[in-house]
């Protein structure tokens with residue numbers, strides 16, 4: 001017991017006690033430093049807000065008009081001779097009829113003085129190329145209208161729509177305008193006759209893509225994005241959370257898990273196009289999954305999102321205070337019970353934050369989806385995850401790439417829809433996060 | 441040398457049958473003390489990685505008594521305590537050797553189920569650590585995962601009883617649904633005690649349960665410990681000599697990973713055999 005020594009009661013002071021510097025200069029310097037720091041913070045935030053506002057203003061100012069559409073009221077004579085001469089009422093006959101001729105007749109009746117071939121062709125552009133489809137649908141829905149004359153509100157042609165919205169200026173010289181002075185005159189005449197309407201563009205929100213800008217809608221891409229996101233969430237979230245929890249809570253800590261961890265972190269930094277190539281080779285090439293399908297898009301995007309989810313989950317799980325685990329172990333909870341009852345609920349806010357970041361990135365991603373064919377021109381709205389479809393960012397890209405003037409506003413409107421989608425998705429995640437946020 | 445204490449290392453018998461061997465200290469007025477051994481430990485060594493934290497600890501914990509573990513900071517009290525419900529299993533790189541037997545059954549036996557062990561040996565931690573759930577759920581958690589109740593009424597009963605015994609019922613009976621983390625520190629600690637006794641353990645381990653509490657809350661917990669002694673075997677780590685003297689019947693003194701001396705609390709405090717014990721309890725170091 002000789003190894004036992006008593007520590008000395010007090011150490012001898014080797015240095016003289018110094019007093020804190022309380023001079024006013026020092027204090028005011030500290031205040032100044034704090035004020036500066038606050039100022040920098042406010043400046044940084046303001047700059048970010050200004051940028052955001054600029055972005056939003058430029059998008060909304062360009063895109064809002066896509067939600068309105070110019071329509072032209074014409075008195076269409078549903079001529080039985082033209083539509084169904086044999087009076088068969090056979091849908092096949094009704095479908096094959098030449099409805100364009102009906103529209104042309106109505107227009108010619110409106111402008112009897114336009115006789116030149118070339119002028120008449122230009123006149124017909126006042127109404128959209130796809131307007132005949134609208135008539136066909138009307139007739140199919142109600143064959144009784146054959147033989148009557150109806151006032152029908154038809155889509156205006158894209159250039160005339162632009163003229164009405166002021167996107168095509170009347171002030172520029174005729175040579176630099178897509179519409180000739182004559183065309184402008186006809187439109188004005190229709191307007192003064194009270195035949196031009198300007199109404200909310202429901203078609204934009206209820207139809208798929210089209211070559212004709214005035215008929216192009218966002219629904220196909222919206223549903224495509226939705227299906228792709230659902231696939232991504234369903235795959236990436238459980239997979240990511242499970243892997244993270246296994247790695248964090250159950251896996252032995254050794255070289256192998258270290259290597260896995262490093263690789264997951266690396267994967268998070270891989271350019272998204274690489275995931276697209278991988279998807280092309282594996283899902284399309286090897287497994288033979290359908291091209292352009294939200295299923296494959298979701299698979300590719302979940303590969304891309306997985307590392308983000310795993311990293312966020314591991315961080316969130318690590319942040320659960322050890323005292324909570326100890327408490328649970330202390331009353332005899334098994335490891336699985338500790339994880340499911342305590343760690344996971346407490347980590348959920350963090351997991352949700354990670355999921356938001358990952359999914360927001362996935363939603364805005366277009367490059368990897370180009371590789372798996374989601375860039376194709378698809379008119380039909382997809383009904384399942386194996387139907388060919390496109391997604392919002394790719395649709396925006398496609399429209400931005402189109403030459404027609406009217407696609408400019410559609411592009412911005414597409415971005416607006418994308419942003420709304422993003423906000424809704426984030427709001428949902430924040431809602432989940434709030435529900436699980438607890439204080440201790 | 442430290443085995444030379446008064447404790448006769450009896451085989452664990454049926455509790456309450458063994459005749460009282462020791463004379464209780466002044467304030468003992470209740471049940472005669474049985475000196476049946478609840479936990480028998482021998483040659484316990486604990487390593488954290490390469491570092492050895494406990495050296496050949498041999499200690500017998502008597503049934504239905506309070507055993508206090510005292511010693512300077514870092515001497516291994518918590519480490520020893522955590523060996524008893526295998527809480528050290530959770531710590532990466534921690535290794536335990538030697539034998540620890542609960543009622544004669546080796547708790548480090550590979551066939552033994554840790555979860556069942558921890559249900560039999562409850563623990564209260566230094567810092568109150570209620571779950572971020574309601575007061576009710578805090579207490580009901582253990583009984584729920586161990587399937588201890590048939591019905592909701594049954595569970596209500598357990599929760600009520602546990603809170604009652606932990607001396608908390610009157611303070612929280614109107615707000616069982618409010619979060620346990622919203623209680624005061626002392627109430628939280630009593631909630632943790634209620635949570636521990638809700639699973640009807642045989643042994644309760646307490647690691648400095650009063651270190652975060654004020655004197656009044658401490659007095660309440662001490663009173664509670666004294667009452668719980670009737671039904672449970674209690675092992676308490678404390679830094680307060682007064683507390684050890686007040687609540688415990690047996691005291692063990694640790695120093696630098698060694699069990700220096702253990703025996704009747706009265707004896708340890710009035711006539712310690714070892715110079716180091718003497719030094720510590722008279723406050724010359726620690």
Ligand SMILES: Nc1ncnc2c1ncn2[C@@H]1O[C@H](COP(=O)(O)OP(=O)(O)OP(=O)(O)O)[C@@H](O)[C@H]1O
Nearest residue numbers: 488491493511512513514515516517518519520531
């Ligand atoms: N998780 C751990 N990893 C490594 N070393 C540890 C760990 N826990 C404790 N130790 C070491 O083991 C020794 C005993 O620690 P222990 O916590 O048992 O001390 P203690 O007696 O409870 O001290 P205190 O009174 O301060 O709580 C100390 O030297 C400590 O540094």
Ligand SMILES: [Mg+2]
Nearest residue numbers: 517518519647
């Ligand atoms: Mg300790």
